[in-house]
Amino acid sequence: MSTYTQILYQIIFSTTHRVPSLKAENRIELFKYIWGILKNKKCHLYQIGGVADHLHIITHIHPSTALADLVKDIKLASSEYIKSQKLFSEFNGWQDGYAAFTYSIDAKDSLINYVKNQEEHHKKVNFIDEYKSLLAEHKIEFDEKYLL
Numbered sequence: 460m461s462t463y464t465q466i467l468y469q470i471i472f473s474t475t476h477r478v479p480s481l482k483a484e485n486r487i488e489l490f491k492y493i494w495g496i497l498k499n500k501k502c503h504l505y506q507i508g509g510v511a512d513h514l515h516i517i518t519h520i521h522p523s524t525a526l527a528d529l530v531k532d533i534k535l536a537s538s539e540y541i542k543s544q545k546l547f548s549e550f551n552g553w554q555d556g557y558a559a560f561t562y563s564i565d566a567k568d569s570l571i572n573y574v575k576n577q578e579e580h581h582k583k584v585n586f587i588d589e590y591k592s593l594l595a596e597h598k599i600e601f602d603e604k605y606l607l
Contacts, residue, residue, distance in 0.1 A: 462522045464519075464522050466520065466561055467518075467561065467564055467567055467570070468517070468559055468560065468561055468562075469515060469517055469562065469570060470515070470526075470559045471559075471590070471593070472513065472514060472553055472554055472558070473512050473513035473514075474512050474513065474550065474551070474553060474554065477513065477586060478551060479511035479549075480512070480547045480548075480549035481510070481514075481550070482511065483511075485546040486509070489537060489540070489546060489547075490507045490508070492536075492537060492540050493533055494507060496532060496536055496537070497529075500532070501524070502518050502520050502521050502524060502529065503518060503519040504516070504517070505519070505570070505571055506570070506574040506575060508575055510578060510581050516533075517571060526559055530557050534553040538550075556605075558590065558594065558599075560597050590606060
């Protein structure tokens with residue numbers, strides 16, 4: 460018997476204190492690096508994107524990979540890469556924690572478009588409001604003091 464899964468994740472995390480340090484000119488290089496991490500972990504990346512203070516990753520995670528370990532590995536490796544390559548001079552690391560939501564594969568195209576359009580989306584909605592909306596949509600209770 461083989462293992463079959465189809466779990467679509469949206470993973471979101473921000474820079475420490477949401478400092479807008481991820482300047483647009485080097486984001487693609489960061490996204491390619493994170494894509495490589497996902498490939499090495501046998502995960503399938505559908506879309507990665509974000510703005511100056513946070514990232515969204517749409518991915519399928521390999522059944523042998525634990526979500527928390529994957530996010531930890533992405534954050535640690537990408538932090539080292541950002542610093543060694545001097546990609547973002549104001550970058551001081553990633554926030555503690557993250558958000559991860561699961562979706563039906565039927566939501567894939569709309570999620571991809573949502574992440575592709577982050578720049579436009581955040582002209583209307585700030586990160587905290589977006590984050591609270593996603594938490595509420597997925598019926599996740601939270602304490603606002605941990606969002607600041």
